[in-house]
Amino acid sequence: MDAGRIQTMAEQLIRENPKRRILDFTLEGQKYWIKRKLGNGRNQLVKYSVEKEFYYEIARMTIAGRFHPELVPHMVCLTPDYMVTLDGGPTLKNVLGSKREEAEKEGILEDTGAALASLHHAGIIHGRPALRDITYLDGKLTFLDWENRMYARDRETLKALDFLLLLQGICRENYREERSRVAAVIRGYEENGGASSVKNARQFLKLHSIIGSLVHLLSPFQMKDIESVRKIYDYLK
16 A cells, blocks of 8 residues: 555544544555554653653554564554554454354464563563453454553563453453453463463562452452452462
């Protein structure tokens, strides 16, 4: 596809939607996403400039792409004000809510665990591998939204937190098949070089056992985020 046509379409959409940060369009049967250099309304307590956040994400995508280009959105256009990437298909949240066979869904989750382990093996931390930030299309997984920061200094701790956040994304949804889906992620992650990070994740939970006690005490209130953390403590005993 001609980059000039893509840029022309992107700039037309931006003019028509001046306040929207994320836009999408289809050109000759191919879907694209525009991500603009605008604030996302999150991280209000952390005073990073919008410009710094925009280039921070681009830098992290570039670094990750050097090691695992197949796991990073393919950027087709980059300007000082926005980037355009190829669509990577439905999010994992949508895939898991679809009518696919459960065995296929768990196979995709196992592949997701393996993909995260591959990133970690290369020393790359995603920062928020939530189900809505990973897409799947024709056997290809893509990790979106590389703008998220973690504030632990130790890289092994960062890997463990990344892994725990992926599990939490499943636990937040209250899937009937939750236990086997969590097991699929753990299996894929462990069997592809992530065993030490799983061990570190368990150690992290033990180190913060007071949180485990609190979420179990609050469990009767059925608060979504509290329950997702409680389940992680139970699954990784």
